[in-house]
Amino acid sequence: xxxxxxxxxxxxxxxxxxxxxxxxxxxxxxxxxxxxxxxxxxxxxxxxxxxxxxxxxxxxxxxxxxxxxxxxxxxxxxxxxxxxxxxxxxxxxxxxxxxxxxxxxxxxxxxxxxxxxxxxxxxxxxxxxxxxxxxxxxxxxxxxxxxxxxxxxxxxxxxxxxxxxxxxxxxxxxxxxxxxxxxxxxxxxxxxxxxxxxxxxxxxxxxxxxxxxxxxxxxxxxxxxxxxxxxxxxxxxxxxxxxxxxxxxxxxxxxxxxxxxxxxxxxxxxxxxxxxxxxxxxxxxxxxxxxxxxxxxxxxxxxxxxxxxxxxxxxxxxxxxxxxxxxxxxxxxxxxxxxxxxxxxxxxxxxxxxxxxxxxxxxxxxxxxxxxxx
Amino acid sequence: xxxxxxxxxxxxxxxxxxxxxxxxxxxxxxxxxxxxxxxxxxxxxxxxxxxxxxxxxxxxxxxxxxxxxxxxxxxxxxxxxxxxxxxxxxxxxxxxxxxxxxxxxxxxxxxxxxxxxxxxxxxxxxxxxxxxxxxxxxxxxxxxxxxxxxxxxxxxxxxxxxxxxxxxxxxxxxxxxxxxxxxxxxxxxxxxxxxxxxxxxxxxxxxxxxxxxxxxxxxxxxxxxxxxxxxxxxxxxxxxxxxxxxxxxxxxxxxxxx
Amino acid sequence: xxxxxxxxxxxxxxxxxxxxxxxxxxxxxxxxxxxxxxxxxxxxxxxxxxxxxxxxxxxxxxxxxxxxxxxxxxxxxxxxxxxxxxxxxxxxxxxxxxxxxxxxxxxxxxxxxxxxxxxxxxxxxxxxxxxxxxxxxxxxxxxxxxxxxxxxxxxxxxxxxxxxxxxxxxxxxxxxxxxxxxxxxxxxxxxxxxxxxxxxxxxxxxxxxxxxxxxxxxxxxxxxxxxxxxxxxxxxxxxxxxxxxxxxxxxxxxxxxxxxxxxxxxxxxxxxxxxxxxxxxxx
Numbered sequence: 001x002x003x004x005x006x007x008x009x010x011x012x013x014x015x016x017x018x019x020x021x022x023x024x025x026x027x028x029x030x031x032x033x034x035x036x037x038x039x040x041x042x043x044x045x046x047x048x049x050x051x052x053x054x055x056x057x058x059x060x061x062x063x064x065x066x067x068x069x070x071x072x073x074x075x076x077x078x079x080x081x082x083x084x085x086x087x088x089x090x091x092x093x094x095x096x097x098x099x100x101x102x103x104x105x106x107x108x109x110x111x112x113x114x115x116x117x118x119x120x121x122x123x124x125x126x127x128x129x130x131x132x133x134x135x136x137x138x139x140x141x142x143x144x145x146x147x148x149x150x151x152x153x154x155x156x157x158x159x160x161x162x163x164x165x166x167x168x169x170x171x172x173x174x175x176x177x178x179x180x181x182x183x184x185x186x187x188x189x190x191x192x193x194x195x196x197x198x199x200x201x202x203x204x205x206x207x208x209x210x211x212x213x214x215x216x217x218x219x220x221x222x223x224x225x226x227x228x229x230x231x232x233x234x235x236x237x238x239x240x241x242x243x244x245x246x247x248x249x250x251x252x253x254x255x256x257x258x259x260x261x262x263x264x265x266x267x268x269x270x271x272x273x274x275x276x277x278x279x280x281x282x283x284x285x286x287x288x289x290x291x292x293x294x295x296x297x298x299x300x301x302x303x304x305x306x307x308x309x310x311x312x313x314x315x316x317x318x319x320x321x322x323x324x325x326x327x328x329x330x331x332x333x334x335x336x337x338x339x340x341x342x343x344x345x346x347x348x349x350x351x352x353x354x355x356x357x358x359x360x361x362x363x364x365x366x367x368x369x370x371x372x373x374x
Numbered sequence: 375x376x377x378x379x380x381x382x383x384x385x386x387x388x389x390x391x392x393x394x395x396x397x398x399x400x401x402x403x404x405x406x407x408x409x410x411x412x413x414x415x416x417x418x419x420x421x422x423x424x425x426x427x428x429x430x431x432x433x434x435x436x437x438x439x440x441x442x443x444x445x446x447x448x449x450x451x452x453x454x455x456x457x458x459x460x461x462x463x464x465x466x467x468x469x470x471x472x473x474x475x476x477x478x479x480x481x482x483x484x485x486x487x488x489x490x491x492x493x494x495x496x497x498x499x500x501x502x503x504x505x506x507x508x509x510x511x512x513x514x515x516x517x518x519x520x521x522x523x524x525x526x527x528x529x530x531x532x533x534x535x536x537x538x539x540x541x542x543x544x545x546x547x548x549x550x551x552x553x554x555x556x557x558x559x560x561x562x563x564x565x566x567x568x569x570x571x572x573x574x575x576x577x578x579x580x581x582x583x584x585x586x587x588x589x590x591x592x593x594x595x596x597x598x599x600x601x602x603x604x605x606x607x608x609x610x611x612x613x614x615x616x617x618x619x620x621x622x623x624x625x626x627x628x629x630x631x632x
Numbered sequence: 633x634x635x636x637x638x639x640x641x642x643x644x645x646x647x648x649x650x651x652x653x654x655x656x657x658x659x660x661x662x663x664x665x666x667x668x669x670x671x672x673x674x675x676x677x678x679x680x681x682x683x684x685x686x687x688x689x690x691x692x693x694x695x696x697x698x699x700x701x702x703x704x705x706x707x708x709x710x711x712x713x714x715x716x717x718x719x720x721x722x723x724x725x726x727x728x729x730x731x732x733x734x735x736x737x738x739x740x741x742x743x744x745x746x747x748x749x750x751x752x753x754x755x756x757x758x759x760x761x762x763x764x765x766x767x768x769x770x771x772x773x774x775x776x777x778x779x780x781x782x783x784x785x786x787x788x789x790x791x792x793x794x795x796x797x798x799x800x801x802x803x804x805x806x807x808x809x810x811x812x813x814x815x816x817x818x819x820x821x822x823x824x825x826x827x828x829x830x831x832x833x834x835x836x837x838x839x840x841x842x843x844x845x846x847x848x849x850x851x852x853x854x855x856x857x858x859x860x861x862x863x864x865x866x867x868x869x870x871x872x873x874x875x876x877x878x879x880x881x882x883x884x885x886x887x888x889x890x891x892x893x894x895x896x897x898x899x900x901x902x903x904x905x906x907x908x909x910x911x912x913x914x915x
Contacts, residue, residue, distance in 0.1 A: 016657045094583055096593050099876040105583055108493060114501040125876050188773050195860045198875040202860075234773045240859035242596035250754035362877050370686050370861065385715050389725075392712055396736060396788070399747040402757035406750035454648040461641040469645075472652055478900045479660055479893060480849030482866050486873070486889040487659030487666065512655045567738075576741045576852035581873065588742045592856050595746060603750045606743040614735045621731045 038298035042153065043137045044305065047298070050139070053305065054086065056298035063090045063299040066105055066116040067097040071243070071263040073159055074319025081315060082306050088299055098199065099125035106132060110293050117300035119289045120158065122200035124362070126287035127355055130154055133289040136301055138308040143328040148285065158307060159259075159321035160285035162275055162346060163208035166261030168252040170270040175253075178212040178226065178276055186253060187234055191241040192227070193256035196365050200284070205255040206369075207353070207361065208282040217353040220361040221368075228372040236373065243267050257284070258344055262320030273320075275344050283350035285324070310334040317343075400607065407604035419600035423608060426601065429590055435503045436587035440572040442507040444565045447518050450511065452561065455522055456549050460535050473519035476512055484509065485578045492582060503584045506575075513578075514571050518564035525560020529553075566620040570613045663893065666886035678887035687868065687888065693779060694848060694864040695895075701786035702843035708787070709794020709843075710836060716795070717802045730799070733792035740789045741852030748785050748857070752776055777858050785853055790843050797842055801835035838906030845899045849892065865892060 037047060037056075044053045063082075070076025070092075083090045093114075094101065099121040109115040119126075119133075130150070137153035148157035165175055172189060175181055181190050194202030210216070210223030230236040241251040246267045254261060261273040275281050288307060294300045306312045313323035314336045322343065329335035353361065410416035423429060451473075458465050476484075488509060495505050531553055538548045554561070576588035585593075587609065595602040667678055681687060712729070719725045751758050754771050762768045775781050805828055813823045851866040862868040865888055871878070872885030 016653055016661050094585070096596065097583065098874055100874050100879070101583060104874070108489060108583075109496060109501045110493075112496055112501045122876050124879055128879050192860070195862070195871070197862070197878055198871045200876050203877045238774050238777055238860045240596075244596055244599040245754070248599065248755045366878055367684075367686065370689060370863075373861070381718075385718070388711065388715055392708075392791075396732070396792075398758070399751045399788070402751035403747050405757045406755070450648055450651060454645060457641070457644045462645065465642065465645060472649075475652075476656060478845075478897055479656065480851070480866075480896060482849065482851045482869060483663055483889040483892055484656065484659045486869060486885055487662035488655070490662060491654060491658055508655050512652070567734075570735070570738050574738055574741055574743065576855070580852075580855065581870070588852070591746070592742045595742075595749075595856075599749075599755075603746050606746040610735070610739050610743050610747075613739060614732075617734045618731055621727065621734075 038301060039134070039294070041297075041301060042135050043141075044139060044301070050305070053298060053302055057296075057302035058087060060296040060299045061088060062113075062296050063088050063303055064093060064114060064117045064295065065090060065303075066093045066119070067095065067099070067102045068092055068120060069095040071260075071266065072319070073259050073316050073321040074263075077318070078307070078312065078315045081311070082303060085306075086302065088302075098122075103129050103132065106291050106293070113295045115291060115293060115295050117291055117294040117296050118303055119287075119291065121155075121287045121289065123284065123287065124200065124355070124358055126155055126289065132292055134292040134294065134297070134300075136290055136304060138304050140308050140325060140328075143325045144308075148324055155287045155289040156304075156308070157285040157324045158288040159313075159316045159323050160283055161257040161259045161321050162281040162283050162344070162350065163204050163255065164258035164261055164273050164275045164281075164344060166254045166256060166264055166271060166273045168246075168249070168268050168270055169272045170268075171249065171252040174272065174274060176277065178209060178279070181235060181253070182230060182233055183235075188237060189251070190230060190235050190253040190255065191237045191239055191245070191251035193241055193254060193260070195369075197362070197369055201256055201260070203358075203362070203365070204257070204282050204284050206365065207351070208255070208276070208279075211282060211351055212276055212279045217351055217357045217361070220364055224365065224368055224372050231373045238373070246271075259320035259322075273344060275346065278347065280348040280351050281346055283352045285352075314339075400610065403603050403607040407600050407607060409600060419598075419604040420608075422598070422601040423605055426594075428585075429587075429594065429601070429605060432585050432587045432590035435585070436573055438504060439506055439510060439586060440569040442504060443510040443514060443572050444568050446507055447511045447514055447564070447568055448561060451515070451518055451522065451564075452554065453549060455519070455526060456531070456553050459526055459531050460548075470519070470523075473515045475516075477516045481513060481575075481577045482581075484512070485581045488578075489582070503579075503586060506579060506582070506584055506586065509578055510568075510572050510575065513575065514564075514568040517567045517571065521563035521567060522557065522560045525557035525563070526553075529556045563620055566616050570616055573609060573613060660893070663886050663889045666883060667890035670883050678883045679890075681884055682887055682891055687865075687884075690862060690865050690868045691891065694866075697779060697782055697786065697864060698844045698847035701783050701790050701847045702840050704783070704787050705790025705794050705843045706798075706836065706840040709791040709839075710798055712791065713795045713798045713802055717799065721803075729795065733795040736792040737789055737796055740850060742856040744785060744788055744853050745856035748776065748781070748788075777860075779863065782854060782857065782864075785857065786847050786850070789853075790847065793846060794839055794843060797839045798835060801832055801839075805831065834906045834909045838903050841899050841903040841906065845896045845903070848899070849896055 038053075041047050041053075044050050047053050047056060065079065068075040068079065070079075075092075079090050079092055082088065091114075093116065094105065097105070099119075102116060102119050102121060103125060106116050106119070121129075133154040135150075135152045135154050138156070141149070141153060141156070144156060150156070165181075167175065172185055173180075175186075180186070192202050192205045193199065194205075196202040196206045206223040206227060207217065207220055208223070209226040210220045213222035213226050215222035227236060231238075237251055239245060239251060241254040241256070243264075245251040246254070246264050254264070258273055258275065261271075264271045288304060290297070290300045290304060307316075308325065310329060313325050313329060314334075316323045317326075317336055317339050320343070323329070326335060326340065330340070407419045408415050408417060410418070423433075455469065458469050492505065492509075495508060499505060534552055534556070535548050538552045543552070573587060575586065576592065579586040580589045580592070587605075591602045591605045591609070594605065668674055668676065670677060682691075716726045716729045748756075750756055752770060753759065753776060754774075756771070759769075759771045762770055776784075809827060810823060813827050818826070849866075851870075854864055854867055855870060858867060862871045869885045869888045869892075872881040872888065875881065
């Protein structure tokens, strides 16, 4: 009796394992509405011009975006402006998600009407998933330098910024060098936006400290050591800075991208943002891409056209980010001059790590970060 | 010894300390969520519970999830348990093992391995937060099983069934009109516990990137701490009322039914 | 009766079995298989990665957190259960404590994290009161978001869980045994150390193990409380799944999940054995 039960359970277990192995389901591409032409269009011209693209997008009527917090580079306004301008209903999913979550969501909801249409990704995730993007060249594609785009338009850098220190000027003095952050005036006040092994902003923050202490994109150790020192001095708060923590005064000093820091002026009126003087700034761009399986391909392409138009680029500028077409727009005089001049001044050569450098640094962090800031 | 004055004092002091530890945070939540600017009191955060559209959607989603989970759990579990008790008693051990298995397999592990299964679910049913019902039924199984098992054990199901069958009732009638009405308190108990569990579930919803009530409360905490604390307190209070109702119902059934 | 006719009633169990297979067994098998595979090939790399200093440190912290919160929960919970039982079987105290424990044992996760942030967080009620009236800063550098804080918060649901699990064992101690021991000349202390405690020990140990497994498997509370760092295994799993810096670590998450199953299964197995021993006395 026992051996029979054993045999039956063995067979059952093998069967279950087999089931689990063949679990990836056969997915037919959802007939995404009207836009089978739009799904393969590589530029507006393929559809018969911008007017035709707008018409096709309006017919689809919907757009799914993901991981766009409303106070990140003015996305709240951008989404609203786009929706009002074209009468398209924009669903903003999971505003708190990270780049990897965007890809996971796209994979999980492939073929459904709720899959994300477009991505805004950090460098590492963007370059690791290029097979998921549709090739599309926006109208202003040629304005963008070859370094900042995929030659076929699979991805394009959209906006960038530099790592900066944001602080509540009513609570702490302006930091003149990175070592100031180790001082007693900053005790229990400094927060890094994210764990560097999980979040791109946190990662770049540690890189900024590394560069300030003599390291580089090939050597992040000085940055890890610096944060270790800050933790031991009791200056580092092990908490993600959010609107809530800034308003309550729990994190009066935040190391984050200059544009996300700039948005905190809405939380605390005395908030200021400063890049470290006399230190090469750490820069980073985000990557725009269209989901190859987008349920609303025409709307997705119209969204890209909007983002890279003068209006879209200026909206990003209003959020404190540096739009990718800034140079071309300055030449053409279409940039919002007042806001552009108000951006923090940059001295030195920006440090933007390559994929190989990023991987090496991530591996170092994976092994050493947790112990350093225990 | 039990009624010695020293013991009575000890008991009062200890109970007071426990009360402070357990009720203190609840009171602190009330204070935190009603804080206004410059030391004033305001109910704005509580008003947000009905005004905030995202929170509203999530509350509705969680309530619907609780409802669907209870219905599916009852449909799946009750006939199976009654059938096993009446007709396949050899399977009792297997059923018990399977129902208690989710206690050993953490929800975190289930969600790590379930993404393939959910791709199929999304394929058939579209991507909707209510898809979580299927995995939630698995999560509530151990608690529901214990409650229904206790109720089934307290009545003599076999005799009742034999009597009904000898009078010509079909198996459906036996299950639906004879047994079920007698284990009603167990079913209610299972339902209430399931509702409490579903309303408090965060792990699976957040790692599958669905927005149920707990996920949205957590998200709100990043921008509006007062509202999220108010929502948490409301959820705890709701669960308390639910389980209080459960204990009242359980008692009244026992006095009238037996 | 033919073999087929004997098996026929079991067919009715198929829907239930099928459902469990799809939604419970398949994920578990996926995790176990995924721990030993990468890109469709068998590999032990992820299992050996479990021995890395970072993952070992997380395992150690998880074990410490679970053990300490289990011991604290078990001890204090047993005391509370005893206080309740000593009040009589139908007292209002017992009814309210049992109902409350039922709620609080389930009330983990996000709600609990916010409860403690509202009490002893940076702008918590208690923090502010102590700061303003006694000049003491209990928030410090954020110990609430590290191991000591997690232990305190976990105690909040471990103690009620202990009350629920241990109360039946205390109920099983019949007053007749006490009378019998007094008749045989034992005093109170002897009754406790030679009769009651040995009888309660298996139930107590079993309940402690259950609390350990409960804490080890818990994710939501820590996820809501700890936003930076991955000090315990469940948070390391979260990072493996959703990190945008360390890519391709999903299979490490499978290996960690497998590790969790193994630990919890061992502990629950021991709990089952102890449960069978106590059942003898509780009839």
